[in-house]
Amino acid sequence: MIPVKGYAAHNQQDPLIPWDFERRAVGPDDVEIDILYCGICHSDIHQVRSEWRPGIYPMVPGHEIVGRVVTAGENAGKFKAGDLVGIGCMVDSCHECPSCKSGHEQFCEKGQTVWTYNSVERDRKTPTYGGYSNKIVCNKDFVLSVPKSLNLKGVAPLLCAGITTYSPIKKWGIGKGHKVGVLGLGGLGHMAVKFAVALGAEVTLLSRSENKKQDAHRLGAHKFCNTQDNEQVKPLKRYFDFIIDTVSAPHDYDWYMSLLKDNGVHICVGLPPGGLKLSGLSLNRAITGSSIGGIPETQEMLDFCAEHQITSDVEVIDISYVNQAYERVLKSDVRYRFVIDMATI
Template identity: 50%
Template sequence: MNTTTVKAYGTEAADTPLKEMNIERRELQPHDVEFEVLYCGIYHSDLHQIHNDFGMTAYPIVPGHEIVGRITKIGSDVSDFKVGELAAVGCIVDSCQTCQHCDEGQEQYCDSFPKFSFNSPDKYLEGKMTYGGFSKTYVCEDKYVLHMPAFEDLASAAPLLCAGITVYSPLRYWNAGPGKKVGVLGIGGLGHLAIKIAKAMGAEVTVFTTSPEKVEDAKRLGADNAVLSKDPEQMKAYMGTQDFIIDTVSAKHDVNTYLGILKIEGTLVLVGLPPEPLEVGAFNVVMGRRSFAGSNIGGIKETQEMLDFCYKHNIVAESEIISMQQVNEAFERLEKGDVKYRFVIDMQSLN
């Protein structure tokens, strides 16, 4: 298959900084959409993949899976997109399309495992891996491309492609809305969007954080209540009060403390990815028929629904816009938690 050489930013080893490199994108197939990348969010999983923390990284790697762009070409069989329109790609760029989960629009749970926007085997280029959005252009099959609404702050909407759908999907599944009390555990890239989205859905939102500084910021973000979880007296006041808690923490923590915050038959859902296993005490779920669950991103249809919802309610991430040349510094700061609350790369800087 013919390919096109494209400028990108990536790395060839776990211990070397990202640098400018050239990659190969496939020639346009009949169902493909090509777009110029305008903005790309930086997510914690990009950092994990670069450092091979999951043990599955194939080098060279070009990260980036919160990709927003403007369409430059469409394949001959593409009817739902037009050149010049805004478009976006999130985590998923391929799935089997035949299993029950794909049929139900839950491609993230595909029986054959979905292909991701970077570091997945590329079915079009034998022996190659997919390259992500830290690049000048992106090519993707149309059924995995999203219609990007014209957000006033388009750059800050990029993190919705992963962080946004990661919190939107469980909030929708567990029916966050009027009359429901929703707890948000942790205020970071995921948590700050969970506050905004749950509040827009009509829920009463209570934030639980270990940071006094973030107790103050929670109200600015729209939370009704904010609790310093290191204060036993504050925590005691909220025991048995929440219908649902979304746990966005990716560090080791004691979930048992928060299971007690749930009402009878309440659910705590984990969307963060702590590197070590979490222990759940049997009595903390058995007494009160409480549930400890998990959720992973969302399917393509639901991601489009999320984008439209966030556009309607003017929800975007709190973002720091950086140039491509600042990306290594941004990853160092991300590792230290020094960001409020997301980095987004202005990809025009790659030129």
Template identity: 50%
Template sequence: MPTTVNAFGAHETGQPLVPLTLQRRDVGTHDVKLDILYCGICHSDINFVGGAFGPLPTSPLVPGHEVVGRVTEVGSDVTRHQVGDLVGIGCMVNSCRECENCRAGQEQYCLKGHTLVFGSPDPVEPGAHTQGGYSEAIVAPEDFVVRVPETLDPAAAAPLLCAGITVYAPLERFGARQGTKVAVVGLGGLGHLGVKMAKAMGADVTVLSQSDSKREASTALGADHYAVTGDGQAFTELANTFDIILNTVSAPVNLPDYLGMLRLHGTMVNVGVTTEPMPMDVFTLCQNGRSYVGSLFGGIAETQEMLDFAAEHGVTADIEMIGAQDINTAYERILASDVRYRFVIDGATFADLKA
């Protein structure tokens, strides 16, 4: 039978989130149900409910796509997980599984469109939309549920399900390793994990930030160097320096300035999301045979690989734990850049909500 759970979500675009209840579907033969222990808050959650990505795709909308929980029920044909397992759900919970991209293990680029963990039409329940991790429990197909190593702090591991894989996938794809020079633009939720992942891969890491305010924090995270870009001098001093530039900021940057910092055949990867245009200087791109690419989180196999890598190297997010009742305040603080570096909701607090 479907289960009623407490949740926190939005009824209208741009309005505060409120306590509510929602129905979780019955567990199908290939489904896994988990009680949510922790759920990270991502800037994309704010973009969805705030209207940056357009009107709410459904009302109510329950965000949350950095979910860690314990399996409480499995379908009769489930083979990957069992009751009691520590598991995670990230940005998506389904895809066509048949297109070229899905067969390549890149379900995030499904040619028919992947199913987001919240706000997408649910192929399992025609007429319904998916609802995310700001809730007590969730049901998802086993193929889109990953194993979270027990050696990881489960609360600090939650942001790995989005922020962690978002930085890991391009660093792995473009060959970050011992001796690679990596620059991370911005030191927020994505950026601080970009530093940690790149260092764990053996890279020489520089943080690029507009002011000097995060220099000490950068060093504490393990970065080798720090450069202030606000006055423009760093773009000259560090020209032709980096193999990989990981841009994590969710706002426009001057692309020619950053592209000029790439060495021969270097690559700048955009993982921060902005809806505003960023003009490109093709001449700067052509010099040194540089590349500019975008990257969208990662496939399921990549996500599992990332979690295992994180466990091996002790990589987790720096977090601030909050209760469900504090989600709106957390949104305000994220918009004010007042968090180091990721809010995580204690799943136990959803039980105390009154819709």
């Protein structure tokens, strides 16, 4: 067993505190990684507070992990000590079903997707612990190669916020000639803007906050619309081919779908409490959702980011600041992702 230092929640009310635990020894198919940086995702807060389902405690959150290989098992293939690597939302699956074999491990048909934390290993009893820690051991098939040209601090959020937006953009073939609205400018929204712009689409940032306009343009958006201003909204009726909706608060889907052309597509990557509500008036338009991508697509995304020098905009923090960071995430007081420097543990 490998001794590890981390931060854990011991129930859904109390703050995260230091917690020592153990990782499994490195097996022939495993990679041991020293964690350098770990992003804070809003889903970490949901899970720590048992807002989606009862949590498994103690819980060590974190699924936006960047680090360096310490030890690689004899079957670990391309990985060797010193390699820069990443781990996202998954650390294992059945490896055998059609979904897993086709690179969509998040949809494992045997129900054996093992999430990076607040989950159990394939033995269905051993808890998984995430990246708010100094070490992790992971099956080689779920370890990603991180291009050396990228700033590591900004890479960590790519493993969730990045792939969550990249995957539907690629699935729907968004690119040159398309008019794309990005709804919301947070951790997901700012990545959607960067990817869509890099792929040649015309991008408009849709926000209720006029103070997001300057940042929208800085990130590459061609246009900005304050959706509270009717004069700004009028020219955008039936305008977009796609809207990428990153908002996790309740909002009027029918209203936003009125901005789509006939046969336009509204892509939800944020899920409000209570789910989606439509009146049925948005006919001749499609609404769809997307979660994370599979491992091959996540590697493709990292390589794309290296080609276009894309990383997340981050605020790097000491791990002792994690509880204050959670409160700031809830207030949308971060541009646009907190990343924990694991050297501070």
